[in-house]
Amino acid sequence: MELDAKIPSGPIDKKWDKHRFELKLVNPANKRKYTILVVGTGLAGGSAAATLAELGYDVECFCFQDSPRRAHSIAAQGGINAAKNYQNDGDSVYRLFYDTVKGGDFRAREANVYRLAQVSVNIIDQCVAQGVPFAREYGGTLANRSFGGAQVSRTFYARGQTGQQLLLGAYSALNRQIARGKVKMHYRSEMLDLVLVDGHARGIITRDLVSGKISRWAGDAVVLASGGYGNVFYLSTNAKGSNVTASYRCYKRGAGFANPCFTQIHPTCIPVSGGYQSKLTLMSESLRNDGRVWVPRDKGDVAKKPGQISEGERYYYLEERYPSFGNLVPRDVASRAAKKVCDEGYGVGVELDGVRNAVYLDFAEAISRDGRDAISDRYGNLFDMYERITGESPYEVPMRIYPAVHYTMGGLWVNYNLMSNIPGLHVLGEANFSDHGANRLGASALMQGLADGYFVIPYTIGHYLATQHAGDVSPDHPAFDEVESEVRGRIDKLVNLQGDVPVDEFHRRLGRIMWDYCGMGRNAEGLEHALQAIPALREEFWAKARVPGGSASELNPWLEKAGRVADFLEFAELLCHDALYRDESCGGHFREEHQTEEGEAVRRDDVFCHGAVWGYKGVGHKPELNKEPLSFEYVKLTTRSYK
Secondary structure, three states: OOOOOOOOOOOOOOHHHHHHHHOOOOOHHHHOOOEEEEEOOOHHHHHHHHHHHHHOOEEEEEOOOOOHHHOHHHHOOOOEEOOOOOOOOOOOHHHHHHHHHHHOOOOOOHHHHHHHHHHHHHHHHHHHHHOOOOOEOOOOOEOOEOOOOOOOOOEEOOOOOHHHHHHHHHHHHHHHHHHHOOEEEEOOEEEEEEEEEOOEEEEEEEEEOOOOOEEEEEOOEEEEOOOOOHHHHOOOOOOOOOOOHHHHHHHHOOOOEEOOOOEEEEEEEOOOOOOOOOOOOEOOHHHHHOOEEEEEOOHHHOOOOHHHOOHHHEEOHHHHHOOOOHHHOOHHHHHHHHHHHHHOOOOOOOEEOOEEOOEEEEOHHHHHHHOHHHHHHHHHHHHHHHHHHHOOOOOOOOEEEEEEEEEEOOEEOOOOOOEOOOOOEEEOHHHEOOOOOOOOOOOOHHHHHHHHHHHHHHHHHHHHHHHHOOOOOOOOOHHHHHHHHHHHHHHHHHHOOEOOEEHHHHHHHHHHHHHHHHOOOEOHHHHHHHHHHHHHHHHHHHHHEEOOOOOOOOOOHHHHHHHHHHHHHHHHHHHHHHHHHOOOOEOOEOEOOOEOOOOOEOOOHHHHOEEEEEEOOOOOOOOEEEEEEOOOOOOOOOOOOOO
16 A cells, blocks of 8 residues: 655745646646535535636536535534634634644644644634634624633634534535536435546445435545444434445455544533433534533532532542643643543442443533623523433533534544545545544534545645546546446345344444443453454344345435444444554544553654554455554644643
C-alpha cells in the first residue's frame, strides 16, 4: 500500500495557498463533462455536492434517509469553531491549529490541521451569507462561547441546535443545484459497494431501500461522506442508522483504514438507565461553559438528593484536578475523570449492576449569577430535551451525565488532497481520518465537515480529474457485473438467514464486548479476549440470526439492519487489532498499561508517532499494517497538560 501524503513544501502558513496554485485546473467548459458521485448528504457531503455542482460538475448524490435534512449532522448541538477572534481574547489561526494538534494528542498531520484552522474563518462568512441564525450579542455582532481544550471563546452557535441550522444552510445550497439540474438526488439509496476500473474508483452499487432495486452508477470520481462508525458499540449518541458499511466496503476493495481504535467518548451524555435502551442522548459540551461538574466527597452521600449535599461536601473534581481549564478540559480527559470517580464509588444516580454511573452537571451558580432567562437563551432547548427524557428540570436540579461513545477520529486514510490510496476515491468529514488525531476537540466536527466540502474538495478533485482521469466508463463495464454479482450474493445470504435470534441481539452483544474490552479503558488481556469473542459471535450470527420478510425486492428494514450488523461484526475485529497494536495511551485510546499515577495518558512517541493504516487481507485474517510517519515541526511533542 502506497501512502504518499502529498504534503506541500514550504512554511506551514503558506502550504495551502502554494498548493492551490500548483493544482491542475479543469476549465469551466470541461467541468460539465464530468460526473461525480457523492455518497452522504450531511455537512460534508451536502456542502461538497452543492459546491461541486455550483462549479459546473454534474453530481449524482445519494443518501439512505428520506431527505438530506435527516443526516446525522443535524444532531450536533453546541457549535462550530472558527479563529475569528471576535472576542479579542488572544485567538488566532495558529492558536486554533495548536489547540487542535495538542487536543489530538499529537497524532494528526500538522499540515492538514493548519489548513483546517485557516479555512475555518471562511466557513462562518459562508454560513452567515446562507442565513444561518448564529447567536448574536446585544449590538448585533456574532456571539462566541468556549469549548473543551481551549482557553479562548471561538465557538459560534445557534442555541443548542447548531448542527441543524448549518445543515439547513447546506441543504438550501444543495436544493438550488437540484433545481438547476446539476445535482440528481437519490433518496433512500444505500451504497453497498465500490467499483474499481483499472484501479480507479469509477462507480458504486446501491440498493433502493423502498423497492429493493439494485442499481449501478458510474462516474469520474467518488466522494464518500458517509459519517463515522460509533454504532459498532451499539449504545452511542449516533443516530440508529449510522453505520460503517460504505467505508468498510471501500476498505475491502483496497482502501486503507487508518487508526480505527481512535474512538471518542463524550463526557456529557444522559446515562444508561436500563438494558432496554437502544441508543444514548447527547447533552452538548457547551453546557460545561456554565455547568459545574461534581460528585459527593463522601461515598455515603451518593444516594442523597443533590440539594441535601452542602457546598463543602461536594467534590468539583475537574476544577480541582485541572485548575487552568477546569470544566473545559478536552473530552477524553473529562471522560476518564468521570469514569475514575464513578469506579471509585462516588457516582450518583440510578444503581445498575451495583454501580452508579453518573456525575452531576450543576447550573445553580450560573442561574444565580446570570438569571434563568439568560441560561434559557443559551441552552433552553437542551434543558427541555433533558427534562422530556428524565422528567427532571435542570433549572431546579443538576443534570446527571456520564461518558458515552460519540465520534470516531479514525477512518479511511486520505492524503492532503482528501483522496484515499485508491485513485478517485475521495473521503470527507468523519469518514476520513485526517484532522483530529486521537481526540477531537469539541465543535470541530462541523468545522471539518464544512471545510472539506466547501473549501478543500472543490480544489483538489479538479487536480485528480485533470491529471489522472482514466477515460469514460459506463455502468455496462464488466467491472460492474462482477461487483453487482457479489452484492446480490451477499443480500441473498442475508435474506436466507432463518434462525431464531433477532439481528438486534447480535448487535447488542457485540456492543457489550466492544464497550467492556475496547471502550474507555483497554488492556492487552481484554483486547485478546475480544479478538476471540468477536469471530465466535460472527459465526453464531450467520448460523442463528433471523431476517424476517423473506424478500430483498421490497422495503425490508430488517435486511438493512442485518447488512450493517454483519459489517460491524467484521469491522469490530479490525478496530480491536488496531487497539491491541497501539501499545500506548493517547487521546481517546487509553491503554491501562500506560498511565501515570494520577491516571493520565502516557504516549510512546518513540514507537507510535505514526498513523496506523490497515489493509484488508480477508475475513478472519489479521489485516496488514502500514505506517504513515508523523513529524511535528511547529507544535513540539510534549506531554499534554491542562492543569
